[in-house]
Amino acid sequence: MKNVLIVYYTQSGQLEEIARNIAKPLLQDPEVSVTFFNIEMVKPFPFPWKPAQFFDVFPESFLQIPSEIQNPSQDILEQKYDLIILAYQVWYLSPSIPITSFLKSEFGKRLLNNTPVVTVIGCRNMWALAQEKVKKLLKEVNANLVGNIALVDRHINHISVITIVEWMFTGKKEKYLGIFPKPGVSDDEIIGSTKFGNIILNYLKKDSYTNMQAELVANDAVEIRPFLIEMDKKANKMFKIWANTVIKKTNSRPNWLKGFYVYLLIAIWIMSPIVYILHLLTFPLKYARIKKEKKYYKGV
Ligand SMILES: Cc1cc2nc3c(=O)[nH]c(=O)nc-3n(C[C@H](O)[C@H](O)[C@H](O)COP(=O)(O)O)c2cc1C
Known part of the structure; x- marks a missing residue:
């Protein structure tokens, strides 16, 4: 018997849907026991978000400052798992606060110790x-x-900025104004993620994960867009300065967060298109590095 723990957090339900589709083949196998652990915060985050709340979680998300989460049941705590599947979302280029909190919790540490993780x-x-x-x-x-496995919104970067913000602020995963595409991971990809469960099941039974990532990647588990990696790196440098500044401003925090919001607008709508053009122009010079990076980020 193999014991698998699926740890996830979700606000809209998207991550849970993905996790449950991946889990399907595992759930159907009589030799595998699957347990879900839905991370719940002692003080839940709002959903849909109000703009001020959305920006207020920036410093703690980015600096990976944990918050209190509810303990899992005693059954989970006492079990040693053969595999843990950790389904998470990104908040401000970092693991979301609930996921950071799990990874830094005492029971998280105990569960994860010496355990294979997808x-x-x-x-x-x-x-x-x-x-x-x-x-x-x-x-x-x-x-x-x-x-x-990294599932993303495949639409043009700027389109997904508009549609995801709308989704986060209304709570509705719908076509904004009836003309924009539906935000987030597409329904087809969510349903299709069961194929990854089949791959994982195979390696779980073999008790060896050698070559599993290569097989996942061959089945479109990870797509790397070099421009997004470049932006991610640049934004991380700036976010570090902003987060470390805002966290110290206890009294004027809301004003600093408004400043951060203006910075984000400029970064997304003015700086990023310029960086994109420069990226295209210098692409041939960076080709070798980009190829190496692509290989690295597709791996584990
Ligand atoms: C506060 C906040 C910050 C986010 N920052 C990012 C980000 O930096 N990069 C990214 O790709 N997605 C980002 N997202 C989108 C989430 O990763 C995720 O797709 C979305 O919240 C849906 O996840 P759910 O399953 O919790 O509903 C952010 C979402 C929130 C709420």
Whole structure:
């Protein structure tokens, strides 16, 4: 018998849908026992978000400051798992606060210790450096990352900015104004993610995850867009300055967050198109580096 724990957090239900579709083949196998752990905050985050609340979680998300989460049941705490599937979303280029909180919790550390982990990301499209932060946290708790699946909004970057913000502020995963595409991970990809469950099941039974990531990637588990990696790196540098500044401003925090909002508008709508043009112009010069990076971020 193999025991699998699926840990997830979700606000809209998207991450849970993804996790449950991946879990299907595991649930159908009589030799596999699957347990779900839905991370719940002691003080829940709002959904839909109000703009001020949405920006207010920026410093703590980015600086990976944990909040209190509800303990899992005693059954979960006492079980040693053969595999943990960790389904998470990205908040401000970092793992969301609920996921950081799980990874830094005492019981999270105990569950993850010496255990193979498959990460499953469901986000807008900027996850690569968040995954580096998750890798570091997993290493710190002696977990063994064996696979990664990253599901994103495949639409043009700026379109997904508009539609995801609308989704987050209304709570409705719908076509904005009837003309924009539906936000987030597409329904087809969510349903199609069962194929990843079949791959994971195969390796779980073999008790070896050698080549699993290559097989996941061959089945479109990870797509790398070099421009997004470039933006992710640049934005991480700026976010670090902003987060470290805002966190110290206890009295004037709302005003600083308004400043951060203006910075974001400028970064997304003015700076990023310029960086994109420069990226295209210098692409041939960076070709070797980009190829190497693509290989790296597709791996685990
Ligand atoms: C506060 C906040 C910040 C976010 N920042 C990012 C981000 O930096 N990169 C990204 O790709 N998606 C980002 N997203 C989108 C989420 O990763 C995710 O796709 C969305 O919240 C839906 O997840 P859910 O399953 O919790 O509903 C952000 C969402 C929220 C609420």
